[in-house]
Amino acid sequence: EPEVTQTPSHQVTQMGQEVILRCVPISNHLYFYWYRQILGQKVEFLVSFYNNEISEKSEIFDDQFSVERPDGSNFTLKIRSTKLEDSAMYFCASRRTSGADTQYFGPGTRLTVL
Amino acid sequence: GENVEQHPSTLSVQEGDSAVIKCTYSDSASNYFPWYKQELGKRPQLIIDIRSNVGEKKDQRIAVTLNKTAKHFSLHITETQPEDSAVYFCAAPQGNNQGGKLIFGQGTELSVKP
Numbered sequence: 001e002p003e004v005t006q007t008p009s010h011q012v013t014q015m016g017q018e019v020i021l022r023c024v025p026i027s028n029h030l031y032f033y034w035y036r037q038i039l040g041q042k043v044e045f046l047v048s049f050y051n052n053e054i055s056e057k058s059e060i061f062d063d064q065f066s067v068e069r070p071d072g073s074n075f076t077l078k079i080r081s082t083k084l085e086d087s088a089m090y091f092c093a094s095r096r097t098s099g100a101d102t103q104y105f106g107p108g109t110r111l112t113v114l
Numbered sequence: 115g116e117n118v119e120q121h122p123s124t125l126s127v128q129e130g131d132s133a134v135i136k137c138t139y140s141d142s143a144s145n146y147f148p149w150y151k152q153e154l155g156k157r158p159q160l161i162i163d164i165r166s167n168v169g170e171k172k173d174q175r176i177a178v179t180l181n182k183t184a185k186h187f188s189l190h191i192t193e194t195q196p197e198d199s200a201v202y203f204c205a206a207p208q209g210n211n212q213g214g215k216l217i218f219g220q221g222t223e224l225s226v227k228p
Contacts, residue, residue: 033214033215033216041220042203042219042220043150043158043216043218045215045216048213048214055213056213091157091158101146101214102148102160103148103214104160105150105157105159106157107156108157
């Protein structure tokens with residue numbers, strides 16, 4: 001069964017550094033998402049992406065964040081200048097169609113900002 | 115926007131007992147309600163979902179009920195087993211789920227004691 005994959009599984013970085021988190025969504029899916037989960041808290045929506053552009057973003061997704069689909073398979077989240085409070089688990093998700101359709105989550109990237 | 119409230123935050127049951135987790139939502143246009151199970155350090159895994167055109171859905175030991183009038187939906191697990199121990203999240207979309215943004219509840223940590 002196809003799955004969403006993410007790399008790396010764990011990223012440690014210094015405050016102020018740039019990080020890129022990578023995702024490979026399920027191949028026939030058209031809608032892509034990033035969520036984050038601070039340790040012990042709920043999953044929070046960051047951004048949705050469809051047809052090569054951002055569909056919606058949350059207030060968390062400020063100018064330090066960007067997303068890109070550089071080729072037909074990868075979907076990336078970049079944080080330009082990381083802050084301590086960016087430390088969290090970042091999940092990529094994808095969905096085949098619009099409407100009442102299931103989102104499938106990747107295994108996550110644990111980002112630790114020191 | 116959508117707001118999802120989930121109760122209880124923790125739930126401890128004896129093996130073989132039933133467990134019920136409840137969620138309420140605020141957006142009357144929401145039409146899709148998934149439940150995710152998250153084991154420690156792992157991705158959220160969809161366990162069951164329900165569309166707004168039905169009131170109940172069952173899959174073996176797991177069932178979900180939906181009351182659109184009252185705007186609440188519940189997860190029912192019967193004959194619980196130790197491997198059911200995890201954090202369970204309900205979610206609801208913003209509006210009719212065209213964009214796919216999911217709003218998650220706060221999570222319920224279920225502990226099944228042998």
